[in-house]
Every structure is written in C-alpha cells, then in structure tokens.
C-alpha cells in the first residue's frame with residue numbers, strides 16, 4: 001500500500017511556486033519605485049494618500065455594517081431552522097447558495113432597476129440610501145459563507161439542550177438567542193465575520209456600479225493611472241486577506257481549546 | 262503443517278513495537294480468535310496477514326506458501342471490517358459481486374454466485390438495496406457475503422460485531438459461526454469481548470501487549486489459565502491474597518481461615534504469600550462437608566441481575582463475589598447476614614507472581 | 618432532528634407565551650423577506666425587463682438583439698474562460714488535495730496548504746490583477762527573468778496577459794485553492810476500509826479509483842466544477858483591472874452597458890443579464906441532473 005512520495009511532492013511544490021511567485025514578483029515590483037534601488041516609497045505614497053484613507057475607511061465601515069446585518073439575519077434563521085423548522089432547511093440552504101450562482105453584477109443591476117430614484121423604494125436617490133443598498137448587496141454576497149459558518153457552529157453545540165435549559169430558567173426567546181446561543185457560536189460568527197470582511201473590503205463591482213467611494217473602485221482607479229502603487233496596494237490587500245484568515249484560524253484553535261477543557 | 266502459519270512475527274511503528282514475536286499455527290477449517298484488550302496488537306497482526314501492513318520481521322505462510330511480502334490483492338483472503346466498509350455507491354448485489362467482477366468472472370457465474378451468497382446470509386430479497394438502507398447487522402452480513410464470494414482461502418474478521426447492539430450481536434455471532442462451519446473456511450476472528458471469544462472459537466489466542474499469553478480451547482483458557490493476565494482477563498474472577506501454610510499438603514491461609522488446594526502451588530513454599538483466584542460460579546453458599554473448603558464471612562452486597570443473583574461476601578480483609586440462580590420462591594439474602602461460602606479444592610487457581 | 622415532534626410538544630408546554638410557533642417564524646421571516654427583496658425580486662425584475670421594450674410592452678426584440686456578433690462572441694469568450702479555468706482549476710486542485718490528503722507528506726504540509734488556500738481563494742478582484750501584471754505583464758518579474766536568463770520573450774511567442782490564456786491563468790490563482798478547499802473534506806470522507814476492502818478482494822489501485830473512489834467523489838467534483846464555473850463566469854473586477862474594457866467578455870460588456878458607456882439600451886442590458894442567469898442556471902441544472910442520476914445511493 002506504500003505509494004511513491006515523489007508525485008505528491010511535485011504537486012505541492014508546483015502549487016507553492018504558482019502561488020508564491022506572483023506574490024514575490026508583486027512585492028519586488030512594489031519596491032522598484034525609485035530608480036536603481038529598492039525602497040518602500042510606493043507604500044509611503046499609498047498610505048499617505050488621503051483618498052486611500054477615506055476609501056479604506058469607508059469600505060471598512062460598510063464591512064462592519066455588513067457583518068452586523070448579516071449576523072442579525074443569519075443567526076436567528078439558522079437557529080430556528082435547526083431547532084424548530086428543519087423542513088425549511090433545503091429552502092434556506094438553496095437561498096443562501098443562490099449568490100454563488102447569480103453573478104454579483106446581475107444582482108446589482110437588478111437593484112439599479114428596482115430601487116432607482118423613480119421607484120417605489122428610491123434607495124439610490126440619496127447617498128445614505130445607496131450606502132444601505134451597498135451594505136445589503138454585500139450581505140447577499142457574504143450570505144453563503146456567513147450561513148455555512150454559523151450553521152456549522154450551531155451543529156457543533158447542543159442547541160436543543162441549551163435552549164431547554166435556558167427556557168426552564170424562564171428566559172424568553174430573544175434573551176436565549178442573545179445570552180445563550182450567540183456566545184456559544186462566537187467562534188463561528190467571528191469566522192464568518194472575518195471572511196465577510198475579506199470579501200467586502202476590496203469589492204469592486206457593486207461599489208463601482210452603485211457609485212460609492214469604496215476601496216475597490218479606488219484600487220481600480222490607481223491601477224489605471226499609476227505604475228508601482230498598484231503593486232504596493234496588492235501586497236497590502238493580500239496582507240489584509242491573510243490577516244482575516246489568520247484570525248479565523250486563531251479563533252478556531254481557541255474555540256477548540258475551550259471546548260476541550 | 263498448519264494451513265496458516267505465523268512465525269516470529271514482529272511489527273514496529275517508529276520506536277514502538279506493537280507485535281513482539283508472535284507464533285501462531287491455524288489448522289485448515291479452524292476458527293481461531295485473537296482475544297485481548299484494546300491496543301494489544303490484534304488488528305495489527307490481522308492487517309499483516311491481510312497484507313495492509315508489512316511485517317518488520319517474521320514470516321506468514323498460507324498453505325505452505327510464503328505470503329509475507331505479497332500485496333493484499335494477490336493473497337486470496339477475505340476480510341470483514343469493524344464497520345462501514347461496504348462500498349456506499351454500490352447496491353448489495355454489486356458489493357457482493359465486486360471481487361468476482363475484478364477477477365473477470367462471467368456475468369452468469371457472478372449472478373449465480375451472488376444469489377447463492379444472498380441466500381447464505383439469509384437476505385435473498387435485498388440485492389437491490391443500497392448500504393444506507395440496511396441495518397448495521399444486515400450490513401455486516403453483506404460484508405461477510407462479499408468477503409466469501411471470491412472463495413478465499415482464509416477469512417479474517419476484525420471485531421465485526423463491536424458496532425452492533427447487544428441482541429443482534431449475539432444472533433450474528435451464531436450465524437457467522439454457522440456459515441464458517443458450513444463452508445469449512447479457516448478463520449481468524451479478532452475481539453476484545455471474552456464472551457464472544459469463548460462462545461465462538463475452536464481455539465482462543467489470548468494476547469497482551471503484543472505477545473501471546475495463552476493459546477488453547479475455550480475450555481482450557483477459561484478453566485486452566487496459565488498466566489495471571491489470562492485468569493483475570495477471561496471471565497469474572499475473584500482474586501484473594503493468601504499464604505502457604507504447608508506446601509506439602511496444599512494448605513493455605515486466607516484471612517486466618519484454612520483452605521486446601523489440589524492444584525500445584527507454582528513452586529511456592531511454606532510461608533510465601535500467594536494470589537488465589539476463584540470463579541464466581543464455582544462458589545456455593547452454605548457449609549459443605551468432606552473435601553470442600555469453607556470460608557465464613559458476611560454478606561456485603563446483593564445484586565439482582567435477573568436469572569442470576571450476584572452476592573458479595575466480605576471476610577476480614579478480602580471480599581469475593583459469587584453467583585446464585587434466581588429462585589422466585591426464595592428471596593435473596595440480605596446485607597449484613599453471616600454466611601459461609603464453600604468451594605472445591607480444585608476450584609482454587611493459584612496465580613503466579615506475588616500479590617500486589 | 619429525528620425527534621423534533623416530541624420536542625415540539627415539550628416546547629409548547631414549557632413556553633410561557635400562548636402561541637410559541639409565532640416566535641420561530643419570526644426567526645426566518647426577516648431572512649426570507651431579505652432574500653426576496655434583495656436577491657429574488659431584483660433578478661426576477663431583470664428577467665421581466667428582458668421581455669419589455671422601453672415603453673414596458675412585451676417584446677422578444679431584446680432577446681433577438683443578443684445575436685449581435687459582439688455579444689455572441691462575448692458570451693463565447695466568457696464561457697470559454699470560465700470552462701477552461703474551472704476545468705484546469707478542478708483538475709489541478711483535485712491533484713493538490715489528493716497530494717495533501719493521501720500523499721503521506723509531512724504533517725505540516727496540509728494545514729499550510731489549507732490556510733494558504735483559504736487566503737488565495739479569497740484573493741480575487743482588483744489586487745489579483747495588479748499581482749499578475751507585476752508578474753507576467755510586459756515589465757513583470759517573471760517576464761523579465763525569462764528573457765534575461767533564457768532569452769525567451771513570452772510576448773513574442775503570442776502570450777498576452779490581456780487575453781484568453783492570460784485571464785485563465787490569472788483566474789486559476791483563486792480557482793485552484795477554491796477546489797482544494799472544497800475537495801479536501803470530500804477526500805477525507807473516503808474511508809480507509811473501502812480501499813482496503815477493494816484491495817483484499819483483488820482490485821488494483823486503478824480499479825479502486827475507477828469503481829469506488831471516483832463514483833463516490835463524482836457529485837462533489839461536479840458540484841465544485843460548477844461552482845468554479847459560476848465563480849469565474851460572474852467575475853469582473855480582475856478582468857476589468859487587467860484589461861480595461863478591451864477584453865470582450867460578457868461581464869465587462871454588461872458593466873459598460875450599465876454604466877451607459879456603450880449601447881444606451883437598458884432593455885438589451887436586461888437581456889444580457891438574463892443570458893447570464895440562464896447560463897449559470899442551466900449549468901447548475903445539468904449538475905443537479907447528473908448528480909441525481911449518479912447519486913442514488915446518497916441519503
């Protein structure tokens with residue numbers, strides 16, 4: 001049953017090269033701004049750009065809003081489906097997977113048609129309204145990941161016993177959700193949140209079509225007009241994604257430890 | 262020469278030696294059980310016989326042929342795993358047919374053999390079902406049929422009953438044994454359940470920490486355990502500490518009371534401390550005359566187990582359990598009652614090694 | 618889940634409130650409303666729009682207009698890139714997952730691969746385009762290295778990052794890791810006993826894969842392929858940042874249409890969107906059909 005160990009190694013090494021070389025190349029490129037020597041000039045310029053700060057701040061804010069709305073929407077649903085309405089599970093799961101099938105650009109196009117300034121709900125008529133719409137569009141984007149994460153977390157704990165215990169102590173439903181269930185799926189919610197953040201922070205299509213001053217359109221603008229700054233931005237974006245995933249792993253490991261204890 | 266012969270078999274994982282020089286000879290058509298606590302290396306031996314693990318040293322011969330270094334698919338062995346080993350993407354019939362298909366048998370031959378096998382395991386109607394539609398017991402019967410369909414030389418069963426619930430476990434036990442007898446197939450059965458081993462086997466090979474403690478018929482292993490480990494692992498056993506009062510006549514002292522054994526003292530001399538073992542079913546309540554031994558004590562606990570009542574009797578320092586049959590018109594004795602326990606001189610097993 | 622009926626009665630007796638069922642509906646109604654308003658209706662709205670003219674009357678003209686050569690070529694290009702990147706991503710990702718799960722590699726390889734795949738699968742959009750420009754663009758590091766060391770100018774040999782092959786290569790950066798993430802658990806689900814049972818019954822490794830492992834993995838493989846396909850079919854940011862609007866793929870065409878840059882015919886835009894929904898819808902239909910045919914044994 002021993003199999004040769006050459007082929008797996010070749011595969012893994014090929015994979016490593018494919019994924020590391022662009023990163024290395026990008027990093028090297030980002031250092032080349034000043035002629036004849038490596039420097040962090042491109043990073044200095046990018047980080048000092050007020051537009052960078054503004055657009056990044058805006059996207060981070062929208063990401064936080066997305067996470068709050070997403071959690072508020074997904075946790076009660078997943079909880080109720082698991083506990084009381086298991087028959088709805090296929091429907092809910094189908095709905096949460098739809099955003100993987102319907103392209104984002106189609107969804108936002110639908111928003112523009114449905115919620116334009118002359119419609120019954122003119123969300124795009126004002127900047128605030130558009131922010132709300134952008135947040136909601138991100139909630140749909142993140143829905144598959146958020147739902148899966150929370151649902152997996154709920155399956156890992158004994159929702160029923162926890163609920164019954166809380167009920168026997170006279171807790172009401174909203175209280176149970178907030179004080180008993182939520183803390184127990186904290187790790188799952190945090191994972192979903194960081195994933196959401198990673199997806200939302202650099203998102204281009206929706207922000208651009210809704211005309212909001214987000215980080216994604218800013219990136220695109222810099223890319224079209226500058227040479228070295230985009231490479232620095234790519235490295236920064238990669239670092240953000242990596243940080244989000246690292247935090248997910250970290251919290252995941254911590255969660256496992258607390259469970260073991 | 263034995264049909265399956267294992268000689269000086271050793272298996273080392275890294276720094277840990279799991280199988281420490283095992284010799285085992287199984288005759289054609291024999292049903293031998295490897296019995297031992299979890300982790301003692303039973304599965305590892307079976308997997309070396311099957312060819313899933315390579316032996317560190319030693320040889321395995323089947324029908325005189327050295328198979329130690331053959332691949333599993335060249336050995337013509339049937340194996341039943343602990344659980345869930347049916348191919349989930351195939352119907353019951355396709356599972357049973359798998360080995361025949363791989364061997365490129367004609368479809369007529371396959372169909373006939375599958376039918377025969379389904380009848381052998383008494384599931385003739387279920388050929389079209391998928392594994393997930395079967396109960397655990399049915400799945401294991403199909404696994405047995407799948408293993409037997411290719412007419413293997415040897416059948417290996419690795420705790421095939423452990424995942425099932427008690428009732429099915431016992432009925433399937435008999436069924437496996439019946440099928441094995443009717444086909445006369447040489448079989449190695451692995452279990453950690455001594456009751457299973459005692460009820461099914463021609464011979465039992467009691468294992469501990471990678472070596473064989475004792476090899477013998479169920480009768481021998483149960484009644485004449487040769488090591489302390491076997492005595493305590495097989496069956497329920499009372500172990501009491503005693504002292505040799507007179508090595509010549511077999512006189513012993515237990516908690517100041519004198520008893521006599523007719524068995525060998527394993528070389529202990531007068532004054533030595535000893536461990537003695539007594540099976541619960543060898544003990545009777547009440548005083549007996551003649552050549553029996555009597556011990557006086559008080560009843561400590563009474564467990565009503567249904568057909569059997571298990572009673573714990575306390576002496577000065579030690580305690581023993583004994584079984585009596587339940588009798589509806591005779592309520593069991595009460596705690597604190599004084600009682601005398603009697604047993605025959607031959608019922609005392611003298612364990613080797615000093616008491617601990 | 619099995620004893621839900623029993624516990625449901627427990628709930629109604631234990632709950633203090635008179636109609637406990639309303640509470641559970643309250644948990645899902647906001648969710649259903651949200652998906653209706655911000656997922657289903659917008660899509661439905663476009664579909665309806667595709668069959669209307671500017672005045673709101675029923676027409677098939679928009680659909681007919683899709684047969685313009687530019688639009689047909691854009692669909693073709695999008696399907697081609699998506700299929701190629703999904704197929705290559707699936708094959709390579711499958712191989713990598715295989716190596717990680719069954720390759721008897723050192724212990725640290727697998728968690729590293731998984732973490733990295735998690736990051737790379739989400740590393741899409743505009744920054745990915747920057748990274749590939751810096752790598753394989755005309756002044757990219759790898760382009761330069763290949764030229765300086767081997768004297769090969771890949772652009773001379775017809776390579777172009779702003780093309781079918783270039784975009785496919787770029788998309789693979791997130792497609793392969795996505796496949797690894799999806800397939801690793803599926804490969805973990807292959808029980809060691811299945812392989813051993815097949816071996817002891819006389820099957821070769823190849824027979825094990827053909828008759829047991831691949832059929833068991835088939836629905837996962839197919840589902841992953843479809844997900845990868847949809848993933849790159851709907852992608853726009855990378856392509857847009859890489860090529861501007863010079864590459865004629867359907868998402869860029871639709872993007873330009875929405876921005877009002879090109880066609881000035883919103884209803885044609887709806888028809889474009891309908892075409893996209895149809896393509897992802899049909900491909901998922903095929904997936905469901907195929908996996909229901911092959912997956913009868915799945916609970």
Ligand SMILES: Nc1ncnc2c1ncn2[C@@H]1O[C@H](COP(=O)(O)OP(=O)(O)O)[C@@H](O)[C@H]1O
Pocket residue numbers: 274279297298299300301302303304305306
């Ligand atoms: N592939 C392996 N690698 C390392 N150790 C192993 C391996 N297989 C078994 N062992 C070790 O060998 C010992 C005996 O295992 P096993 O033969 O399965 O015992 P049993 O079947 O009697 O319960 C165990 O301690 C187990 O940890």
Ligand SMILES: [Mg+2]
Pocket residue numbers: 300303304305420
């Ligand atoms: Mg075992």
